[in-house]
Amino acid sequence: MVSLDSPITIVRPHLIEFGVGTAERLGKWASEKGYGRILVISDAFNAKRVDALALRGDVTVFADVTPEPDTANLDKVLAVANAAEADLVVGFGGGSAMDLAKLAAVLSGSSQSLQEVVGPNNVKGPRRVALAQVPTTSGTGSEAGIRALVTDPDTKAKLAVESLHMLADIAIIDPALTFTVPARITAATGVDAMAHCVEAFTNRKAHPMIDLYAIEGTRLVGKYLARAVRDGSDAEARAGLSLASLYGGFCLGPVNTAGGHALAYPLGTRWHVAHGAANALIFPHVLAFNTPSVPEKTKVVMDAFGHKVADSIQSVFDTAYSFCAGLGIEMTLSGLGVPKSDLDAMADDAFAIRRLLDNNPRDLSRADIRSIYEAAF
Numbered sequence: 001m002v003s004l005d006s007p008i009t010i011v012r013p014h015l016i017e018f019g020v021g022t023a024e025r026l027g028k029w030a031s032e033k034g035y036g037r038i039l040v041i042s043d044a045f046n047a048k049r050v051d052a053l054a055l056r057g058d059v060t061v062f063a064d065v066t067p068e069p070d071t072a073n074l075d076k077v078l079a080v081a082n083a084a085e086a087d088l089v090v091g092f093g094g095g096s097a098m099d100l101a102k103l104a105a106v107l108s109g110s111s112q113s114l115q116e117v118v119g120p121n122n123v124k125g126p127r128r129v130a131l132a133q134v135p136t137t138s139g140t141g142s143e144a145g146i147r148a149l150v151t152d153p154d155t156k157a158k159l160a161v162e163s164l165h166m167l168a169d170i171a172i173i174d175p176a177l178t179f180t181v182p183a184r185i186t187a188a189t190g191v192d193a194m195a196h197c198v199e200a201f202t203n204r205k206a207h208p209m210i211d212l213y214a215i216e217g218t219r220l221v222g223k224y225l226a227r228a229v230r231d232g233s234d235a236e237a238r239a240g241l242s243l244a245s246l247y248g249g250f251c252l253g254p255v256n257t258a259g260g261h262a263l264a265y266p267l268g269t270r271w272h273v274a275h276g277a278a279n280a281l282i283f284p285h286v287l288a289f290n291t292p293s294v295p296e297k298t299k300v301v302m303d304a305f306g307h308k309v310a311d312s313i314q315s316v317f318d319t320a321y322s323f324c325a326g327l328g329i330e331m332t333l334s335g336l337g338v339p340k341s342d343l344d345a346m347a348d349d350a351f352a353i354r355r356l357l358d359n360n361p362r363d364l365s366r367a368d369i370r371s372i373y374e375a376a377f
């Protein structure tokens with residue numbers, strides 16, 4: 001574990017607007033900056049309400065972002081982006097739209113291909129267009145970060161691009177945009193936000209400067225997620241989750257996730273389980289597995305669930321599991337249609353994600369991963 005005197009780099013979007021009713025501020029900001037050719041990258045649902053951003057000028061809307069986007073979806077975005085010659089790119093949607101907006105902002109009109117920029121710090125700057133991010137789910141925190149994830153359909157791996165050049169100039173987090181998120185997606189994306197916080201907090205690279213956000217983000221999800229699932233228009237609960245998602249995004253940059261996300265990825269890449277749903281299913285298993293290595297930190301996480309003790313692996317598992325199951329999340333792999341015959345291949349895939357597994361506070365062997373999938377089946 002690192003300590004208070006360990007070096008760390010913190011980055012944030014230049015401007016962050018937060019609160020109910022802030023979405024329309026994007027138009028004014030863009031006009032003041034003189035951006036008149038604007039490309040909005042969105043999904044089918046959000047593309048219908050781009051008016052909420054009050055943009056003026058020549059606005060092109062890409063409405064076809066698919067959940068867990070793959071390279072083919074990115075190619076479509078880039079074709080539109082190359083033709084649009086925008087001076088401002090806006091990501092308007094969940095993590096899927098915001099991640100493709102980041103890539104559109106650095107790859108359109110560039111000689112670099114996706115393959116050339118995969119990994120950390122491979123994007124050649126400077127970026128030629130401005131970038132704004134407006135999240136409509138409370139989960140990924142992608143609005144605050146420098147990573148974008150796209151699935152390679154051939155290898156079924158998530159390609160992660162990480163670059164300071166993908167940091168937004170402005171992020172506008174308007175919780176009112178999340179009122180329409182269905183209960184099922186609210187539940188799954190909310191646990192994803194919590195997983196970002198918890199996996200950063202219990203991480204080998206955990207840092208006191210980030211723990212602050214991790215603890216508060218975890219607490220906010222514990223307090224508000226059930227309320228928002230019950231009543232999607234509960235503004236206070238939605239705002240609590242939007243903040244938790246943003247804090248989770250703050251955790252991802254300098255620290256990142258660990259075993260939970262590594263084990264969740266094969267569910268998405270091989271079986272098209274949504275990112276949030278996959279993380280929620282895996283979350284109790286890895287939290288419980290890690291307990292012996294980070295007992296004090298696990299107690300803090302348990303506190304967010306209103307459970308004061310973290311006395312055993314089993315009680316940690318039971319508490320986190322009941323929290324997720326109580327939100328209506330499908331908690332078995334069989335229930336999601338994953339066949340038992342695939343567990344070995346999934347364990348191979350997860351075990352290969354060293355960039356995350358090496359962050360996990362307790363070593364996860366291939367056999368440990370296989371056992372967790374078996375237990376989750």
Ligand SMILES: NC(=O)c1ccc[n+]([C@@H]2O[C@H](COP(=O)([O-])OP(=O)(O)OC[C@H]3O[C@@H](n4cnc5c(N)ncnc54)[C@H](O)[C@@H]3O)[C@@H](O)[C@H]2O)c1
Binds near residue numbers: 044067141147178181
């Ligand atoms: N960049 C990062 O740091 C980071 C972090 C975590 C996850 N991700 C990526 O983000 C993606 C997942 O993003 P997500 O969980 O936000 O889901 P998403 O963007 O895929 O959206 C999920 C679904 O919800 C719909 N939707 C979005 N907003 C809505 C709203 N307000 N009302 C009704 N429906 C709405 C979308 O149309 C879509 O069908 C994955 O590809 C994942 O890998 C990125």
Ligand SMILES: [Fe+2]
Binds near residue numbers: 140193195275
């Ligand atoms: Fe995530």
